[in-house]
Amino acid sequence: MSKFSVGILTVSDRSSAGLYEDRSGPALAAAAAALGWEVAARAVVPDDAGEIARLLREWCDEAALDIVLTSGGTGLGPRDVTPEATRGVIEREIPGLAERMRREGEKAAPTAPLSRAVCGQRGRTLILNLPGSPQGARESLDCVAGLLPHAVEMLRGGDHPPAGGSA
Numbered sequence: 001m002s003k004f005s006v007g008i009l010t011v012s013d014r015s016s017a018g019l020y021e022d023r024s025g026p027a028l029a030a031a032a033a034a035l036g037w038e039v040a041a042r043a044v045v046p047d048d049a050g051e052i053a054r055l056l057r058e059w060c061d062e063a064a065l066d067i068v069l070t071s072g073g074t075g076l077g078p079r080d081v082t083p084e085a086t087r088g089v090i091e092r093e094i095p096g097l098a099e100r101m102r103r104e105g106e107k108a109a110p111t112a113p114l115s116r117a118v119c120g121q122r123g124r125t126l127i128l129n130l131p132g133s134p135q136g137a138r139e140s141l142d143c144v145a146g147l148l149p150h151a152v153e154m155l156r157g158g159d160h161p162p163a164g165g166s167a
Contacts, residue, residue, distance in 0.1 A: 004066040004152055006032045007041035007059040009052070011073035011082050012132065016046040024071035027134035031141050032069070040065055047073050052085035060089070060125035066152050068125060069141065072132030074117045082129050083118040090120030090127060094151070097128060097144050104143040105136065112136075124155045 008028045014020035022044050029039045041059055045051045052070070059065045073082030087093070097119035105112030117129035117140075126148065130137040154160070 004037045004148070005040040005063075006037045007043075007063065007065045007068040008032070008039060009042075009055055009059075009068060009070045010044040010132075011047055011052055011070055012044065013046045013079060016044045023134045024130075024132055024137045027138050028069050028071060028130070028141060031138050035145055037067070047079040047081055049081040049085040049088070052082060053089050056086065056089045056122070056127060060122040060127070064123075065125055066155075067148065068127045069137075070127070070129045071137045074115050074129050074131060076114060076116070080116070083116045086118045086120065086127055086129055090118070090122050093118060093120040094126075095119070097147065097151075100144055100147075101128075101130070101140040105131070105140060108139060109136065121155055126151055126155060 008025050010022045010025040012020065012022065015022040025042055025044065029042065032039050041063060043055060045055060056068060059068050070082055070086065073080045098117045101117060102112050102115055115131060119128045130140045
């Protein structure tokens with residue numbers, strides 16, 4: 001796997017207020033490190049679309065991270081606004097990644113299709129919304145991790161490998 005700079009953003013009212021320990025952020029950081037990626041930024045924010053969008057823009061535009069992983073805020077609760085915040089900052093949606101995460105997630109969690117997770121790009125940064133549970137976040141990342149090197153390479157301006165072979 002290529003070396004990527006990664007940001008991990010946990011979206012949780014309770015964790016941001018110190019009422020609940022953030023467990024999904026550390027779980028994603030460990031998964032990213034196991035893939036050989038550099039965790040360059042981490043934060044915990046409340047379920048606030050403006051705050052989520054501000055940090056996504058900062059990490060994409062100023063920090064120029066390769067990948068931003070968000071955890072939490074993708075369900076049906078009234079405060080779950082991560083997909084809306086993400087849609088407000090991405091330039092192009094990449095629906096196949098979110099579809100794969102829901103499809104694979106359903107094997108372990110029958111409620112996975114209720115996820116409203118969004119994946120997309122802003123500039124040369126890939127943004128993926130992941131579930132808020134540590135296990136769901138790790139499993140979702142695991143099922144798309146093999147696609148991310150190619151996606152990042154394309155965002156960096158790379159070429160597609162020739163049909164039927166590798167580059």
